[in-house]
Amino acid sequence: MEMRVSHAHALAGDLGYQASASFSGRSAMKVLSIQSHVAYGHVGNASAVFPMQRMGVDVWPIHTVQFSNHTGYGAWRGRVFDGPAVAEVVQGIDERGVLGRCDAVLSGYMGAPEIGTAIVEAVARVRAANPDALYCCDPVIGDTYSGVYVKPGIADFMRDRAVPTADIVTPNQFELDLLSSLPTGTLREAKTAARAVQALGPRVVLVTSLATDATPPDAIDMLAGEGGAFWRLRTPRLDLKAVSGAGDAIAALFLVHYLRSGSAATALGMAGASIHGLLRQTAEAGSTELLTVEAQDEFVSPSVVFPVEAV
């Protein structure tokens, strides 16, 4: 299933794509990343910001919550910010006259629907300044194991407001089911559900943690769709100890590779290799938090890559 490579450039070269940025004489890509933040551990911005920086992206983080740790611990301290807390920071950046240089907005865990409204308004401001800017929405609602883990109103907000505004969406299988109201137990069904989500607005969809009847028990799939075509990436399933934050990292990695390559298939291969490398090191160490810092080389030179199959 896997190909060991000394360097990510083996895959990138095959795909005619330069994975790492070189900055001589040109400025870095800019991403406005609006999501949750934790002081301890790695979810939300604490999972997404550093991988993008390590890839050479200039990230502008805005936090929707500031918690001590992720909610999966059952106890945490800190607070959820409100819509104006997000909107004021966006306004301040706009007043610096720099929003036109923003290449993309990335959003994740929203905390409350009014924060979602502030995010959608931020996207409109960025697009007014740079019509080419992309919006990547990770529609964080829940997962197969925990069910819905966001506040009431967020799921509807995602389906009715955020997803229709987005260029790229990155649901896990549970979120794909909810957004499409369709079954996803077979590959054919998952593709139909992904098309239904694309029909809401986004041109690119990345389905994470996909298990269909064709997925072996020791594997985990991702499915990317763009322009009527679909690609699947299959990686070994790892024994992780309830680690959170992988979804936040994959959305960030996929967005940056999509911005650089303009290809969902290429972004799937590169982001999937990096997330697998990060999670493999995390599993080998038996860590309950992602080893975002320790495994940082995986973001630029993943040690193992996997074939991207047209499906």
Ligand SMILES: Nc1ncnc2c1ncn2[C@@H]1O[C@H](COP(=O)(O)OP(=O)(O)O)[C@@H](O)[C@H]1O
């Ligand atoms: N147990 C696992 N083994 C291998 N890869 C995993 C595992 N859990 C997650 N991943 C990888 O991380 C990606 C994102 O994780 P996922 O759990 O889907 O995010 P979310 O937190 O949004 O539900 C998955 O598509 C998969 O590639």
Ligand SMILES: Cc1ncc(COP(=O)(O)O)c(C=O)c1O
């Ligand atoms: C504050 C916060 N943000 C984001 C997440 C999402 O984590 P994941 O990427 O595993 O979906 C969680 C999950 O517990 C969380 O508590």
Ligand SMILES: [Mg+2]
């Ligand atoms: Mg998620």
